[in-house]
Amino acid sequence: MANFLAIFAMSWDALSxxxxxxxxxxxFLIGIAGYTxxxxxxxxxxxxxxxxxxxVVVTMIGGTLFFLPALRIRGTYFALVTLAFMEIMYxxxxxxxxxxxxxxxxxSGLPEMVSGAVPNYYLTCSVMLLIGIGLWxxxxxxxxxxxxxIGVDEEAVKSSGLNTNRIKLFIFTISAMVAGIGGALYVHxxxxxxxxxxxxxxxxxxxxVAALVGxxxxxxxxxxxxxxxxxxxxxxxxxxxxAGRFVLYGVITLxxxxxxxxxxxxxxxxxxxxxxxxxxxx
Amino acid sequence: xxxxLEVRSLSKSFGxxxxxxxxxxxVDEGETLGLIGPNGAxxxxxxxxxxxxxxxxxxxxxxxxEEVSKYPTHERVKKGIARTYQVPRPFGETTVRExxxxxxxxxxxxxxxxxxxxxxxxxxxxxxxxxxVDELAKYPSxxxxxxxxxxxxxxxxxxxxxxxxxxxxxxxxxTAEIAQLSTLIEEQKKNGLSYxxxxxxxxxxxxxxxxxxxxxxxxxxxxGSFEEVxxxxxxxxxxxxx
Numbered sequence: 001m002a003n004f005l006a007i008f009a010m011s012w013d014a015l016s017x018x019x020x021x022x023x024x025x026x027x028f029l030i031g032i033a034g035y036t037x038x039x040x041x042x043x044x045x046x047x048x049x050x051x052x053x054x055x056v057v058v059t060m061i062g063g064t065l066f067f068l069p070a071l072r073i074r075g076t077y078f079a080l081v082t083l084a085f086m087e088i089m090y091x092x093x094x095x096x097x098x099x100x101x102x103x104x105x106x107x108s109g110l111p112e113m114v115s116g117a118v119p120n121y122y123l124t125c126s127v128m129l130l131i132g133i134g135l136w137x138x139x140x141x142x143x144x145x146x147x148x149x150i151g152v153d154e155e156a157v158k159s160s161g162l163n164t165n166r167i168k169l170f171i172f173t174i175s176a177m178v179a180g181i182g183g184a185l186y187v188h189x190x191x192x193x194x195x196x197x198x199x200x201x202x203x204x205x206x207x208x209v210a211a212l213v214g215x216x217x218x219x220x221x222x223x224x225x226x227x228x229x230x231x232x233x234x235x236x237x238x239x240x241x242x243a244g245r246f247v248l249y250g251v252i253t254l255x256x257x258x259x260x261x262x263x264x265x266x267x268x269x270x271x272x273x274x275x276x277x278x279x280x281x282x
Numbered sequence: 283x284x285x286x287l288e289v290r291s292l293s294k295s296f297g298x299x300x301x302x303x304x305x306x307x308x309v310d311e312g313e314t315l316g317l318i319g320p321n322g323a324x325x326x327x328x329x330x331x332x333x334x335x336x337x338x339x340x341x342x343x344x345x346x347x348e349e350v351s352k353y354p355t356h357e358r359v360k361k362g363i364a365r366t367y368q369v370p371r372p373f374g375e376t377t378v379r380e381x382x383x384x385x386x387x388x389x390x391x392x393x394x395x396x397x398x399x400x401x402x403x404x405x406x407x408x409x410x411x412x413x414x415v416d417e418l419a420k421y422p423s424x425x426x427x428x429x430x431x432x433x434x435x436x437x438x439x440x441x442x443x444x445x446x447x448x449x450x451x452x453x454x455x456x457t458a459e460i461a462q463l464s465t466l467i468e469e470q471k472k473n474g475l476s477y478x479x480x481x482x483x484x485x486x487x488x489x490x491x492x493x494x495x496x497x498x499x500x501x502x503x504x505x506g507s508f509e510e511v512x513x514x515x516x517x518x519x520x521x522x523x524x
Contacts, residue, residue, distance in 0.1 A: 141394060141396075141397070142383065142393075142395070142397045143394040145380050145383055146394060148375045148376050149373040149381075149384045151375065152373045153373060155335060155355075158335075158355040160385045160437060160438075160440075161389055162356055162384070162387060163354075163356045164356070166389075
């Protein structure tokens, strides 16, 4: 689960971490991918090696829909519009052709990618690391600098001669692609899909918290955040069963965020700088 | 001399307020034009319209003989118009070097992804506006107002403009910083750059400008040499009242 949360958090981070366009609708993108591959395999028997790429492409198209409000609005307004995308998708899956989407109960008995927990872990971990390396390389280019600049002052970026709409469309599509890969693999990992599990505010908050606690805008941070939160929840399980551990989970998250507002990644990078500084002077 | 920029009968209203009233002026190639006027005269609104950050209600903007109103801001920058802001607007999350890099950046995703960072060119641009090598790794929050103005100048120069619009470029600077910035402006002018300079600091403006346009309530009230414009009764009334 940590690997999937990391993929979703990196997808969110690519779009929102630097640009200041805060997405509250990432489950919408993840859901498009999940439902596309689920319906293709369940109803038409399409093999996974075709249904997953198809789901990613459809999600990238969905990403352009997501981009449209970003042409005119940003900040809180953009966040709320993207949240609406998620809610609309939640209701559509139940109202429009419930026989195809499975309605409220969703679809189950979907084919798995590989069987067994260990092979699944290695597969998802490899995909997560590949995505991480790809996105990390991307933000270290001039594009990463431009994205950071857009996050601070989009008008001043335009005044520097850059077409910010083109940059935003590109990063929205990349973010959607990553969400698509994660979403498609996720439903075949679970073997089922249900609207309430995907288009859910708690699912959204897990993604946001993983990215923010890990360190937004860094790509590496969301991986750290996803692993930290997943392990935290699982380690708390034997001691505080039931929903009680979510309270502690929230408190620990707040404490981390209070002492390291730029995320866990900033703690690691300042430690590394201190160590390398000492090594340099020593 | 050929007209580099010409503004014809430009107007802009905000609700019931007529901010710019059928204004017309031009800048010749290699010229520094001073644009003066009391607060609220419409100077910055004119800059915003020339850059495409604000669309005009009517009128035309010609740059090198081409009507540029149809182009968005980034296209106008590529054609050779750039600006600084009244209050410097650096990219606070990035270093001085990266701020300059944004100005130099090609407007193509592929080229952004594959661009080789020219640290030497970044250093040259920084030095051309008086920012030392030590400043390159600093963040804007660590800079003085004078250095922030230099940084903004560096970022605009990095986009290789032909015409630079300087908005209240001397505001908040010490006398020494004003002198230093004026020298930098003159040096860049020798490289072929033309300017429109908006400034309330007429003493600093006087030695820089070839010609001055004075505006009040969005309309031109005087035009000519600095001395002629300052001596104009209309300008004195606009600034000092009756």
